Amino acid sequence: MNTQQTSMWQGAAGHTWVATQNLLDRMYQPIEDLLMQSLPATTRRLLDVGCGTGATTLAAARQLGAEGHCTGVDISEPMLASARERAAHSRSSAVFIQDDAQRHAFEPASYDAIISRFGVMFFDDPVAAFRNLRLAARDGATLRMIVWRSPEDNPFMTAAERSAAHLLPQLPPRVPDEPGQFGLADRHRVQAILEQAGWHDIDIQPLDVLCSFPETELDNYITKMGPVGRLLQTADEHTRRQVATAARAGFAPYIDNGQVRYTAACWNASASAR
Incomplete structure (x- = not known):
């Protein structure tokens, strides 16, 4: 993971996700549910990549029960501190590793399922990252990840930027294929990355x-x-008040009867290790 991404998730972004984890977990509950439904019944050892504050790792641990062993890995110290606190509070068996999944020395052939909910778009060398994950996977293991499609497919996610850009000239542009939220938006690129990293049966x-x-x-x-x-x-x-007012106008189309509703346009990607 590049220096900018590491600094961001160790600092402000990581602390923000901790502060808003209840909101984000509620927002992304449908995606968590889809990941849990996709777990093979034979799963016993699972790795959750970019696990953040631990919601999906903890959900997997609940689903696998006493025979399961679930591990979450993430670069962010503040997010993992929250994940470990949540695990202790719920007496979960889930464990967490603070490291870059692109470079971490996982035990070879140790996982039969690898999952990620919006956690794999930040690698500076995605081929190396997914090759490292392939080495951590047992023969026959499954990879299932949900990532964002393009900014154009996700107007909700860029509504604040579009509405408040005139007040924030320093707002960084979205650059295609760069590490970040939309880093795996190109379907053909994702296919090529997984192929080069040694994964099979890519869908x-x-x-x-x-x-x-x-x-x-x-x-x-x-x-x-x-x-x-x-x-x-x-x-x-x-500035905060000005920007918040301007940005809020951009979300008007998504407000319905006291709820903010939008469609998350994603790629549902799977592969196998063989």
Whole structure:
């Protein structure tokens, strides 16, 4: 993972995800459910890549039960501290590793399922990362990951940027294929990455998931999440109010009866190790 991504997730972005984990877990619950439904019944040892504050790792541990062994890996110290606290509170058997999954020395051939919910788009060398994960997979193991499609397919995710760009000239542009939220938006590139990394039976299908959260959380979402939220962490109060007001207007089409509703346009990607 490159220095910029490491710094971001060890710092402001990591702390923001911890502060908003209840909101984000509720928002992405449908995607967690899809991942859990896709786990083969024979799964015993599972690796959750880019596990963040641990929701999907903990869900997998609940599903696998006493015979399962679930491990989450993430670069972010603050997010993993939250994950470990949640595991202790729920008496979960899940364990967590703080490291870059691209470079971590996993025990070879030790997992029969590898999953990720929006956690694999940040590698500086994705072929090396998925090759490392392939080495950690047993023969016959499955890989299942859900990643974002393009910004154009996800207008909700860029609504704040479009609405408040005139107030934030320093807002960084979205660059195709760069590590970040939309780093694996190109389906053909994802296919090539997995092939070069040694995975087989690759299947990449579009997945549209309806997500929602209470409208009362919208200002919190705008001022903390994404590129706009990160810039506002160090902005003065006047700028924060201006940007929040402008950005909120961009979310008007998504507000319905007290809820913010949008479609998460994703790729549902799977592969096998053989």
